[in-house]
Amino acid sequence: MHITDIMRKDSPTFSFEFFPPQTPEAAETLYQTIRELESYMPDFVSVTYGAGGSTRALTHDLVERIKTTTKLNPIPHLTCVCHREDEIEAILLRYAQSAISNILALGGDPPRGLPYDKARDSFQHAVDLVKFIRRFNESGAHPDPRGFGIGVAGFPEGHPATPNRLVEMEHLKAKVDAGADYIVTQLFFDNRDFLDYRERCALAGIHLPIIAGIMPITSMSGFKRIAELAGGARFPARLLRALQRCEGDRKMVSRVGVHFALEQCHDLLDNDVAGIHFYTLNRSDATRVIFDSLGIPRLRGASAAL
Numbered sequence: 001m002h003i004t005d006i007m008r009k010d011s012p013t014f015s016f017e018f019f020p021p022q023t024p025e026a027a028e029t030l031y032q033t034i035r036e037l038e039s040y041m042p043d044f045v046s047v048t049y050g051a052g053g054s055t056r057a058l059t060h061d062l063v064e065r066i067k068t069t070t071k072l073n074p075i076p077h078l079t080c081v082c083h084r085e086d087e088i089e090a091i092l093l094r095y096a097q098s099a100i101s102n103i104l105a106l107g108g109d110p111p112r113g114l115p116y117d118k119a120r121d122s123f124q125h126a127v128d129l130v131k132f133i134r135r136f137n138e139s140g141a142h143p144d145p146r147g148f149g150i151g152v153a154g155f156p157e158g159h160p161a162t163p164n165r166l167v168e169m170e171h172l173k174a175k176v177d178a179g180a181d182y183i184v185t186q187l188f189f190d191n192r193d194f195l196d197y198r199e200r201c202a203l204a205g206i207h208l209p210i211i212a213g214i215m216p217i218t219s220m221s222g223f224k225r226i227a228e229l230a231g232g233a234r235f236p237a238r239l240l241r242a243l244q245r246c247e248g249d250r251k252m253v254s255r256v257g258v259h260f261a262l263e264q265c266h267d268l269l270d271n272d273v274a275g276i277h278f279y280t281l282n283r284s285d286a287t288r289v290i291f292d293s294l295g296i297p298r299l300r301g302a303s304a305a306l
């Protein structure tokens, strides 16, 4: 379903993010997760694209598999790094032929541990990719006359490469003006950052739906990885204190992390968020607890018989 149709509904959207598994065991875990989460009827699920385009075939295969074997609406991520224009065009063609409705267009993380020359990429910034997808849409190669719906990334706490927040907002506005349909944010732990970001977007003339990225912390090692991967992520003292109190007790860490994310979700819903996107890390437990506690299955009529 095209994102503009998804967003037309009155209620906020709920969506999940997966990454392509690299081993048969990881694949088994992911497909189990997908089976468990499918019944929650998310509006879409998104599939990441490895740093430096390292998972391009795996991303495509997972998107295809979700599309053909489940009722879910998969949105592939696509990045500029390490890609030439003809490669991007070929990827778009394949997705169009598979009737994939939307793409999340990103700058992309550079490849890890490999030499990388950004100047060799055909697209220097996500805005160039958005423009290219728009041109592809206009070519009529997609079965939907509107072509792909286009999502872009937003950073409530700011993107580390652009310390000037006014300039950063101009870059976001350029993506919107180039034809983006929605924004999904980087994870954040302080809702004030998101709400303020949403206001700053409105002041800059950005009136697209902004979907909030939420990642429940489920382990101390996961927490430390977030700090490393989502560079610059701010962790409120309230969260750090709560995690410190239960260090050494894995179950308690997970309960505290999920409870914190649940409180964030309640508050976002109270503040009319356009959507909540869960970074699942390919596991279902935390997301299911949050969904059940928010009453989302009921909201969407899944348990109307109860």
Ligand SMILES: Cc1cc2nc3c(=O)[nH]c(=O)nc-3n(C[C@H](O)[C@H](O)[C@H](O)COP(=O)(O)OP(=O)(O)OC[C@H]3O[C@@H](n4cnc5c(N)ncnc54)[C@H](O)[C@@H]3O)c2cc1C
Binding pocket: 047, 048, 049, 050, 051, 052, 053, 077, 078, 079, 105, 106, 107, 108, 109, 110, 124, 125, 126, 127, 152, 153, 154, 159, 160, 161, 162, 167, 168, 171, 175, 184, 185, 186, 187, 213
């Ligand atoms: C929801 C979400 C999903 C993600 N999924 C993936 C994924 O699947 N794979 C992956 O590799 N990475 C992923 N990332 C990470 C993302 O690709 C990186 O954080 C990247 O550095 C920023 O992406 P962007 O799309 O915002 O890039 P851009 O919009 O290109 O911005 C990157 C930086 O360049 C600056 N900039 C933009 N335009 C200009 C310009 N014209 N001149 C100068 N500077 C400019 C911006 O201000 C920003 O600092 C994801 C991030 C988010 C929030």
